[in-house]
Each structure stands twice: as C-alpha cells, then as structure tokens.
Amino acid sequence: MENNIKAYPMKGGDGDSSYTNNSSYQKSLAEVVTSLIGEVVADKLDIQSLAGEHPFRIADLGCSVGPNTFLAVQNIIHSVKLKYQTLRLISSTPEFQVFFNDHASNDFNTLFKTLPSDKPYYAAGVPGSFYTRLFPRSSLHLVYSSFALHWLSKLPDELMAVDSLAWNKGRVHYGGAEKEVVMAYRRQYQRDMHVFLNARAEEVVCGGLVVVLVPGRPNDVPHSECIGNVLFEVLGCCLSDMANEGKIDEQKLDHLNIPIYYASPGELEEIANENGFFTIDRIEGLPRIAEPETMHAARRLALGIRVGVEAVFKGHLKDETIDELFESYSKKLEQVPSIYSSGGASIMFAVFRRNHKY
Template identity: 50%
Template sequence: MSNKEAVAMTESYPMNGGDGTYSYTSNSTYQRESSLYAKEMIDEAIAKKLDIKSLISNSNTLCIADLGCSVGPNTFIAMQNVLEALEKKCLSQGNGSKVPEFQVFFNDHASNDFNTLFASLPHGRQYFAAGVPGSFYGRLFPESSLHFVYSSTALHWLSKVPEELLDKNSQAWNKGRIFYPSASEEVANAYAAQFTKDMKNFLNARAKEIVAGGMMVVLMPGLSDDIHYSQRSGLLIDFIGSTLMDMVNEGLVREAQVDSFNIPAYCPSPKEISRLVEENGCFSIERMQMMDPRSKMHSPFDAHTFIMHLRAVMEGVFTKHFGSEIVGETFERISKKSAEFSCLLDKSYNERNQVYFVLKHK
C-alpha cells in the first residue's frame, strides 16, 4: 500500500464532542430520524441482495464499518439495526447455529471525540468494537476485509474547501457569501468539482476494502435531479452569513475573515452519484432514491431545535476560522432572531432532501 493510499490529506470538521448543551450527542435528532427512516430499506437490501453464506464461507466473522460515526448514540442505534438484519439473514439462509461473530469498526477523523464514543458503548452489545481514526477519502482498512459498510449524514462533508473560492483572482471567489446555493455558477461548479474528486477517492478506497459481494449503504443530504442547486436550502446558511456581515459592520469581525470562509459541504443529486459509481466500475447500484425523513419525525423540528443542531454540527468549522468567542456570539444572535429564522426554515423546506443508495461490490 502506498503512502498516498494510506493517508488522505484532508481537513477535519468534527462534530461537537462530549454530552453538554451544544454537543452532537444532545443535538442530533434529525440525523437519528434519517437513520431510523431508512431502517426498513436497509433491512430489505440485506434480506434480498446480500449473500452472507458466501461472504463467510471461509471465516466466521462479519466485519462492518460505520464511516463518519461521530460520537453517538446514533451510530450505536444504526449498527444494532444493521446487525439484527444481518443476523436475521444468516438464519434465513439456513446457517442455523452458525451465526457469525460481528466486528464493528467506528470510523471518524482523529479529532473526533472517541473518548465519549467508547465511554457510551451499549452494555450487552453483540459485537466487538474498534475505533479507526482517519478520513474516509483514503484507505482505512486492509484489502478485502469489510463485508458491510454504512455511512449516514457524513459523505456530504468535503475533504477541503475548493481552492478557487479563496482566490481573489478566480471567478469562483465567493466574496460576501459562505456557501454555494445563492452564489454564481462558477462557485457551484467549484463545489461540484471538489465533491467529484472526493467521491472518486471514496469509491476507489472502498473498492479495495470491501470483499466481492459485500455491500455499502449510504445516507446523505442530497438534491433531486429536477431541482437546480440554487433551489436547495441555502437560505439558512445565507442567514448565518448575513449575521456574520452584521458583525463585520459592527467591527466585531474583519470582512476578510468572512470572505475567506466557506462551508465545506455539498449536496449531490442521485444522477451525480450514479455517474461516479458507474465511472468507478466496481459496484452495482442496487437502489438509489430520494427520501424525506422529516415526514415521519415524532416531534416538530422548530427553529430553536434546528439552530442547536446546526451549532452542534458546524461549531468546529466556525471555531477553527473565527475563534470560539465569535462563534458563541454568532449563534446567540441567530437564536435571538428565531422568528425570522423559523420563517426561512419553512421557506427552505424540501420534501425530499436526503439521498439513500445501496451499492454492491461486483
């Protein structure tokens, strides 16, 4: 394995660690609902498309990885659901008492709060647990060592901000904005190009790590094929950008700081993902669809809840660029404008804003 394969040089955007007020642990209901929403589809994919008997013909261990696991508890719920589906499939294939042992690898950047993650491992779990630090845009595991890979609300994070956005002489210089939906085509194209590079690296790495016949399930924010990028929910990020510009006008933040700040995330369409999978050539697409987790949420997703979720997810990105004091002030100001934010939340509602896909290694 070459050094290029072993180490992926990427930026790290960890979710807020611990279990405090602004932690990801306490503010990730939406991500959890996305995973639960997809449970039946994952069960079906395993039941109909995965031949476990052939996968473990020479071994009694099934290796599973959650890529971008963060700090829990969502990853534990998702892994338990996957394991139950795998166990059920084993029994249905006539393996009888030969239910394999399960090894679960929890992966995220080295800066992830693995201490909180492993301190909260479920008691009585039916699997062996291990942490694997590193970017999933590079190799993480030995060749042909994984049988099932899962990733939820993680793959939309880019490995880095597109370089063109930071070049004042580039047509893609994103002055005064911090995201792409309300920006020019050049900015959006730069984001799309970075996603293409990252996704190619992701698929190439998984193609080597997943065994023939193995499966990968991915859930991530996305955009329907028939919707232009400018119609996605960028209003909410623009609201944050305008709040930062208010602070520029008050002398609390330098304008150059805002001009050089961009959210390193991209929401692709099924068509974009399908094209990259087909170009890779190592996987068959077993299922690809848009879904709407919010339609089955048990409690309303109001402005305050959304702001708390947004802070848990993005505080690390903001802190690295602006410093912790500015981040606190920014989200405090957003909270005080919750009525205005709530209006934007309603306007930005998109019924199908998550893409779900199942790939099988050829």
C-alpha cells in the same frame, strides 16, 4: 427541516455532549432507515458468496460518538442474522466485528465508554478520514455511513484564490453564489466521492455493500432552493451584517467557507457509474419530515447548525463573535419561519454493491 440539520453534528463530535443531546431527529430517522436496511440486507447481501468462516466485518464511517451508531450497527447485525436464519444457515452464523470510524479528533474515549455492554460483536475504533484507505484489502462485508458524506475532504482551492473566478467573496457557501463557485464545490465533491469509492473498492469484499445515508438535494431542485443552502445563505447574511457593523474583519469573511456539498441522487449516480467498482442497488430520496413553524423549532434548528459547523468558524472568529453570530442567526430564523419549512430538502439513501469483476 429539522432533518437537514441534525446532520452536521455527526462530523462535529469531538467529545461534546451536544451531539448526544441534539441527535433525536437522527434517531427517529434511524427508525425509518431500519426497515430499509432490513430490506437491503434481505434482498441484496449475497451471504452465500461471502467468505464463510471469517467474521462478518462492518464499518461505520463517520460514526461520531453514539448512541445512533450503536443502534444502526445493532440493526445491521440483526438483519444479517435474520438472513442467516431465513436461509437456515443458523449453525454457521458468523461472529461480527464492528469498526467505528471517525477523524482522530473524534471523542473515541466517550464512544468506547458508552459501548453497549451486551453488544453481540467485537468492537474496534479506527481513526482517520474516510477519504483515505482505512482498512486492509477485502476485509469488510458491509460499510455504513450516515450523515457524514456531505462533508468535503477540504475546501476547493479555487475558492480561496483572490484572482479566481470562483473566489467566494462575501459568502460562506455556494447557495446563491456565482456559477464558478458552485462548480468548484461540485468538482471537489466529485473528486472526493471518487476517492471514497476507490478506497472502499479496495477494502470491501466482492459482493459486499456500502450503505450511505446523507443529506442531499432532490434532482429537480436548484442549489439555490435546497434548504441546506438557503440556511447557510442566511448564516452568510448574518456574518455580512456583522462585518458591516465592524464586528468581523471583512477579509476574514472572504476566506471563510463551509466545506459541505448537498448532492442530488442523479449526481451521485453519475459518479458511481463513472467509478465503476460498484453496482448501484438503490438510490433514492427519503420523504421529508415536516417540522412545525414554531419559535422552538427555529432555535433548535439554529443550535443544530451551530453544533455542526461551529468547528469551521473556530480559529477564524473569536468565541464571543461566534456566540453573537448564532444569536442573530436564531432570531432571523424565528422571524422568517418559512425559510425552514419550504423549499427542497432530501435525505439521500444509497446502496452500492462491490462488483465481482473490475
């Protein structure tokens, strides 16, 4: 289950070395993805139709602080160069410009200081949410986003209204919650993905690709059995316990929710088809990498979750309370290792190609 976890740090990366120290799984996943990207570029990137004389522009949306973003970008550029060589277009191999994007609160200073010195591209950092326009029209050839698109732009409003059927009292996520809560999360995800695809439709040249890697849920697994949801439910139980012991104000807990949604390939496909600006070249779940049920694995898992979602709790809970929460969380996972070794988990890999006609 390690896989669903190391995801969250991608978003939390405000200069903490924690991400760098906790991203080994993603590196090995990146190695799996390497061959997938190679295939995608070889099969789906129509180099001859892309603007010839311009630099080839790549964006990594939600890049955090590396080193995984550097490896991914290097991999993409290698694949594109290979394609040029295969097509015997060596003499016209373009220059590359790479835009590393994340929230303005991301630690760009660290990102910039750790850029590989021999990078074969011109680097730039772009601050801002990928749920907004970030680039000029038709200026990108390949967009990549890894372990970022499961974060919603915000919590659905319905969740916070006491008089709403979707008021998520006593929980921090939608796994095991009322149907209305699940629907509120789902609608927010649909809105966000439309905003994302609309923004990218403006920015990506016709024929350009959007490659997405994101933790998700297999089509046939219900929300309540998706491991990401199960793990957040356990976290919610720990919070409830602490509220019962008077360590957390219960009202605070009622307004605390984690803005993450685990979509299935089917859901994403439906949204992309409805959106219409892109052709789905590929969408699939990657095979799960099993993690042994060890105490060490449980601790790493708890730490991974903490690094990912701690920012959500800050401002709501005191630092000591957060420490105590994750201690009890870690213990609970150690006691019930089956939690993180069973159930449905999936990394979703999707490739969208910008249509030539609207």
